[in-house]
Amino acid sequence: DLLVREDSADPKEILKAEKEASPPPEVKEKTRDVHSLLDARLIGTLLDTYILMEEGESLILIDQHAAHERVLYEELLEKRKEGERGSPPAQTLLVPVRIAVSESENARLEEDVDYFQKLGFDFEPFxxxxxxxRTVPMTAGSQAALDPARAFRSALDSLMAARETGREVDQDEVLHQMACKAAVKAHDRLSPDEILILIRRLTDLTNPYHCPHGRPVALRLSREEIEKRFGRLV
Structure with missing residues (x-):
């Protein structure tokens, strides 16, 4: 049983659906299922990639990269909405990060300052x-939630690609790429505290069931399924 929405797993369809104001009834119903993770017992991790939890009579496996990517993506979306109502939320770096850019990128930065400011980036020639x-987009996590250089480079690459092809920049896709590059990866070792914080942030989301790519975040194995595999049930 997948802890996912019963709809298309196509990433474009998911991103399109997420722009709608209210989630459908089946999503609200499944949200209760996800919230049960708050009462689940943390068992540990498998391959430093999958989080293992026991909830009731079920074993839940959570893809740590997909979960963190989903968390960062939705938090960035929410902060962007706040920015549309005023100044974009940004966190100031204690030490400015120097980033090398090409001559063409430098020219593009001068022309598209507003694009970066709306995302929460502030910079100056160095x-x-x-x-x-000097600043990066704010998320609900720690200040280390977004790697400054990776996040900025992701936004810049998306802008350069769009301008080269003459198309508009897809802001949602930019945030998606930023979240993907900033999220913990497979084989990154997380402490129990980091795992529990991630789970709490996951249960606060509108759609905690898919990562922005469309892959499922979690898989649930019931006691019945497990015992059938071991031949305890026929």
Whole structure:
């Protein structure tokens, strides 16, 4: 049994559906299922990739990258909405990060300052072909939730690709790419505290069932399914 929505797993369809104001009834119903993770017992991790939890008479496996990517993506979306109502939420870096850029990228940065400011980035020239990054988009997690250089590079690459092809920048896709690059990866070792914080943040989401790519975040195995595999039930 997948802890996912009973709809298409096509990423474009999922991103399109998430722009709608209210989730359908079946999503609200399944949200109760996800909230049960708050009472689940943490068993540990498998391959430093999957979080194992016991909830009732079920074993739940959570893909840590997919879960964290989903969390960051929705938090970035929410902060962007806040920014549309005023100044975009951003967190100031204690130490500005120097990022090297090409001559063409530098020219693009000068022309599209508003694009980066709306995302929560603030920067200034830092001699030659480099910039000093001073702020990054804010998320609900710790200040280390987004890697400044990776997040900025992801936004810049998306802008450059869009301008080269003459199309508009897909803001949702930009946030998706930022979340993907910033999320914990398979084989990253998480502490029990980090896992529990991730689970709490996951249960607060509108759609905790798919990562932005459309892959399921979690898989539930019931006691019946497990015992059938071991030949205890016929």
């Amino acid at each position: 001699g030659g072909n480099s910039i000093a990054l």
